[in-house]
Amino acid sequence: MEMEMEMETQNPFQVDVGNLLAFNPFHNFSSLPASRDELVKECLEEGTKLIQAVADSLFNLPSTEDVDGPLVKLPPPTTKLPREKHLPKPKPPTKWEEFAKKKGIKKRKKDKVVWDEQTGTWKRRFGYDRVNDDKDIPIIEAKMTNEPGEDPFAKRQDDKKKRVEKQEKNRLQNLKQAAKLGALPSHVQLAATALPITGTHAPPKKVTKDELGNVAGMAATSTASGGKFDRKLPGEKPAKKQGKHRTFLPVVEGSGIGSREKEQTENVLNKLISKHSHEILNVGKAVTMYNVKKEKKARNRRNQEGKSSSTSNKLKPKKQLHKKAAKKGPESSKKRKAK
């Protein structure tokens, strides 16, 4: 859709002043010029002609004088080009707007300041130090319908909270409706806070890394070949425990020194018996018990005396030696007695 100039100049170019564009559809190179320079020259010549044509119409437009130079109002471009974004869709009316239209309620302009009877001044309609604030009510008269144990001030606050929540919910619904039609205002975004709850009311609990790993491992091995031939993703670690998770003894086995079943039963029996026998001294256990006791006592003494007593430390070891002997005595004697 390019405008054709049918004026006195009668040039066959297509000129679009709005875009400062000119197109010559009739030129053709019957034979390409031999050298590059000549080609360039010819191109420039043709270009100059076209641009002259555009300039003709451009400079003949009515111009207004400006500080920097003559200002011209360009006509709208005639070449149609595709848009970069979709056309903005009109906002759908909100539920209140629909109701108001139906009932014929008109908006009334409200003042920012309102006359406050109580104090006798002009106060804000909303915000700090406003007209009908809930905080400012000193006395609420009791009515017959009130329950005896109810706090009317708290009740008023709760009512207000409920009203605010209801309004927020309605606002969200209106925005969702607008988003459904694709007409959300540009500065608003709707973000999902949690996945929609379906079925039971239990919120989805957080899964730990280990749990996820286990599940992923289970999923990976639940193929026909146990996950052996699957391609591994980069960074995927091999399965933690491979092969069978429980080993069973072979069914038939020769009896001898190395027979495993005998060993197994022996181990079990020994453990059972040793639990209730006092003969066997578990040396390791005794040593650890003794060491722990010693450390505890040393710590307690150190805490009592403080850390500055370095001289007394020299004396301490000797004392301990004695105590060692003393300690060893009753323990070993106990065991001997039990025999």
Add this chain to the structure above:
Amino acid sequence: MMRIKTPKNGRVRRELEKRAPKLVETGKKTLILQGTKTSGTLNGVLSEIYHLKKGGAVRFTRKNDNIRPFESGGETSLEFFSLKTDCSLFVYGSHSKKRPNNLVIGRMYDHHVYDLVEVGVENFKSIESFNYDKKMAPRVGSKPFIAFVGEGFENVDELKHLKEVLLDLLRGEVVENINLAGVDRAYVCTAISSNKVYLTHCALRLKKSGTVVPRMELVEVGPSMDLVVRRHRLPNEGLRKEAMRTAKDQPKKKIKNVSSDAIEGTIGKIYIPDQKVGDVALPNKAKGVKRERREAKKKEANERASKKQRVESE
């Protein structure tokens, strides 16, 4: 469970409003990026295009392996970049043995690929290789004249498409008013053969002629290159129809206090506020003030003179 997110910052809010779809659109931003491998000439081409479109272009300098505009899956990265930088035109350069010095110029609609043209660049001459009087150099951001020469642009499908895309790319902002003293650049595209286009950027010199219209003179300044059309993808019909849709001309905003009458024509009403006669500041050179001063001075002089006489007499 949805949450309403609104910007807490004025700056962010203004930025979002700039990116929102508008009824009348102004200039498109261009995204210039490169692929896996680029050649020296291609680097030059990309930097010069960026320089020509300084105000409205974004240049990415890293290589992007996963962008293949002509393949169905290879456009996701491009669309993501377009969404984040709010660019609806892109120029993607890559170099390979099969397609040396390849340039893909594409447009987006709603941040999805709308159409593509693939051209090869030959005989590239950069800005530095041209000698010209530096005073005539075109200024950054000026609106250019664009000239297309050749019947190829009318007859050959691919060249027609290329013409449209080049117009979009070179156009710049759509403005209503233009300063005639500030037109100083022009692009000339000539169709040399059925698949080759010679594109060059020139500075304009306006010479005096007899009439109001000055005589134009083109001086080659900027990059010049041969574009060989290789592939192109036209938009599908439905998308094209939707993109070409324009809003119906908006109902003219009612000019207040103007009404038209059958007999008298256009009538305008002017409301004048009440004059506060007492509060009006008198200008400095009010004759009344001057006279008062003069008289006051005279009085003083008289008094002094009379005092002197008395003293003398005494």
